[in-house]
Amino acid sequence: MKNWAGNLDYSSTDVERPESVAELAELVAGATRVKALGSRHSFNQVGDTDGVHVLLDALPQRIELIPDRQTVHVSGGVSYGALCRTLEESGAAIHNLASLPHISVAGAVQTGTHGSGVNNLSLAGAVVGIDMVRPSGEQVSLSRADGDEFLGSVVGLGALGIVTGLELAVTPSFAVRQRVLENLPWERALADFTQLVSSAYSVSLFTDFAGESINQVWLKALDSEPAVNDLFGATPAVHPRHPLPGMSAENCTIQMDKPGRWLDRLPHFRHEFTPSKGEELQSEFILPLEHAPAALEAVRSLADRLAPLLFVSEIRTGAADEFWLSPFYRQQSVAVHFTWKPLQPEVEAVLPQLEDLLRPFGARPHWGKLFTPGGHDWETLYPRLADFRLLAAAHDPEAKFRNGLLDSILGAPAVSAR
Template sequence: MPVVHKITEMNWAGNYHYRAGVVHHPSSEDELRALVAASGAVRALGSRHSFNAVADSEVLVSLDRLATKTIIDSAAMTATVSGGTPYGVLAQNLARHGFALHNLASLPHITVAGAIATATHGSGDGNKNLASAVVGLRFIDAQGNTRTVNRAHTADFAGYVVGLGALGIVTEVTLAIEPAFKVAQHVYRGVPWEQVLADYDAVTGRAYSVSLFTDWRGDAVGQVWFKQRLGDGRTTDFPAQLLGGSAALVNIHPVPGVLAVNCTEQLGTPGPWEDRLAHFRRDYLPSSGAEIQSEWFVGREHAVAAINALRARSAEISSVLQVSEIRSVAADDLWLSPSYGRDSVAFHFTWFRDQRAVDAAVGVVEEILAPFTARPHWGKAFNAGAPELAPLYPRFADFLVLAARVDPSGKFRNQFLDRTVFAR
């Protein structure tokens, strides 16, 4: 029988309490299949790192007791893992055998199935989100049947990957992998906005992955993180002074005043990809969770205009803001991905955990970015509903058709999806 745990915690941030009274922890796929078949409404719960109700349901299931071994196919250059596997665990397993993923998100603690379902991403002008590496899925459908889809043979595969949990419970994910590589992380402080905006593409193209951290106030970016992939042909020149900023002399945290003990190694020291691509170390929690996060994606061609628009109204959001991060995400073909069909710039906001103030600030940011057809991150705080979101995604209607075919009874829907996807 599956283990059942009472829910005694909210989500990771503490800003949302799940409606279900218990979480089921099946130890086999057969147990999971039986549970799904017998449930009226059910969803999977991963690392609880969503900042809204996307993961909630009457019945919640955790995949943490299913096998987490990594099956590597070196001929096909793929790896297959349980959907409940944290990315940090997957990265370690791949690295032991000399392989890598193309990128990691800021946190290595998030689960594979949860991250891909919401199009979670890292950074880099040429780097697509984490879900773009998916070449196959195994999931339990509403009848409790096991189903598989893959990029090679499933015509509408691009609709399944960023599925928001609306199509079933993903038990296994097969991902494209590549040979392992090394990364050196360089951090600069106090880079003038004038230098960044004079040639934005040159700044973000300087390294494999680039992040800009700001509070939107003043004339300078607080920090610029360059993750240099060794041997990729990009510049190796990271001097003491760059773009008017100064190289950090000690490891620093993205949030000013917070100790960097949980951050990955900086100072230009080369190291394995799994210890540099994420901002935070897999053996430390990134923070206490006392925050709420939001993020919006705009087409790359609007990067400078969107930055200037946010800076112009910084007074309306900065008092609620811990830090904001700007990253690049390459275009993909996944129907509900915020980077579907367009190279994007992602504007991330880490707010203080004050729900009322955050709701107001989110409204301001949505207003600022609306002219740039901004798409929100599905797992973070935003106000838009289906009427506003549907026109932003060319394949939105196709996803509705797919969901109606795969889950006609709506077993995997919830209040969040009814508001943001299925509302008529």
Template structure:
């Protein structure tokens, strides 16, 4: 028995679990396995990381963080958590371009599923990948670097090509960030001034349950020296600044969130929503997310508001973020700037699973690509037309893993199936 995921909604079915103590042991494990997958920080809400064979947990492998200041990159072991990496980079005077809302997730898992932060000009976390190393189906090692053939198909790979052991990421000089939360931003203002709202800070998140006349909270994360409005202490389009730290969930203390109230501090303590030293709640939430082209933003938001009667009773909170386009084949932002519609659901999986096909049908006109690591209903037949390079990815997987060693039920259902 290999336990459950972070949220407790999924029990892994793999009959075997292994903890290789070295890269060589991992290579031998993969070479001898019929089916194998890597299991990271267990923050996915579906069966993407499960297998009918052996789950390889890499927590015994050496954790390494190696900065190359000349080339402005960092090479990090795959299982390292972003919070650990961010703290060490900041200590050495460097930074990543962005962080997701949780710093507790592993680098390899977040990259493989195109997990993201927010910001009109900020690509998802996988866009920082300049190189990677992985164990392939025959137990060999494959290295790839940006610019290599097929590299853009290897980064967001859903674990279908091999087990990633290390990644090289772009870095930049460390920077300061101040974070402010505004409350009561009217929906009319959001819809009429969407571009102004999302461009008002380096990273913007809007929290809503889709009911009522206003967005409950707007989180503005501003880089030092940025003159955009998100760094100011006055109101914003009628919304008022919070006077104490806020949590995205109404009525929950903000003490476990990253520093707010406009106090400047390290990027590593501001770009995520939650502090690394705080372990988020377990067993009381589910998550879904859909990525939509930027040009459909306001229409999609109007559609979501019209679905409030269906969605709001199941929600703890929703979040709206923006993400820049990229060229990674299976990234939900492949070839398009987009917005993310994120749903943090109450822990009622039957009810959530029942509403997802209805929600996806309403969002279908906007070419809504689901987040690979969260709950969704769409199958391969619906997903395939959304990704122009998915056929190329399938061919790449066939060439690297001809016997389907790294495939599982998730991949057959969402990528390789009919």
């Protein structure tokens, strides 16, 4: 099997599609090495294994609202697109969405995937409960009442168990308007970056870092927020835009400040369109919001090397959370995302230089995207990493859920199943 982008051949020796959680638990208990795969929208080996891969799409796909708790229970293999449609039918919503609605809920949460908005938590921020199958086959459920065990498990990289379900906080459905502005001068953007990214419920900047202006600013405003017709010198687009220059906006969510349902505006791309099958690579680095102007200036200094390799770069923000391995752990953040052309050797050659530029700002790589595993001081970036190592050792002493990438981050397990 390959991942979504086609840049990675998985190492598994077998692939299983259990049809019940009980069948999954039996499979996990009998395996030496095992990992779950969701939508495979990752670009590195975080979900790889040299044992058995389990796909969760054959499990019962449960989406059940719990009105008295203002939550929804969702099976791990469900996509955000399916979840959002079901919620909207009941007048409910979740607070944030990623660019694509096609990714799986469990995979996105486990890797710290996010949407945008200075006051909006990542997708993990909605989690109030998590169901997992441990290496022994034991089925466990954790909630916020479980304290550290819960906080260490939500963004768990698949190292603590296979996630079979999540309970997410919901809100009443809400309306959003989306407007694209163009040609935002870099000088003005960096002069008051926090005000810029706070100008709507969700703000995304699209650029290739070359030139003196940011190509596009996507504003996703609550229907109660005022319209923005001028923003630090950027002006409204006169027709719908795709983030990539010259591309049709047909598969993008509706723009031009027209109000619509939250699920039809918060993602960049529409539910009914299947996203492109690969032909791109991705990296992303998350760092404290206060460092954004200096960090972005540093990246701009590398524009001559980056621009030829980029389809586009997206700059977003996110609120601080308490999950131990979340890239947003205890810091309001800016996320600098790179959508690369399918030129992996060239991208891997420039990544160490890019990471060197961002290291002084405490940049944390997105767990599911391309980065240099040996190029980061994980203990400094994640103050609870030592506690997570202990949690992983306690729950997976035989290293069933480990792989080479996890070993490079967590250290070699004390006991190996090999």
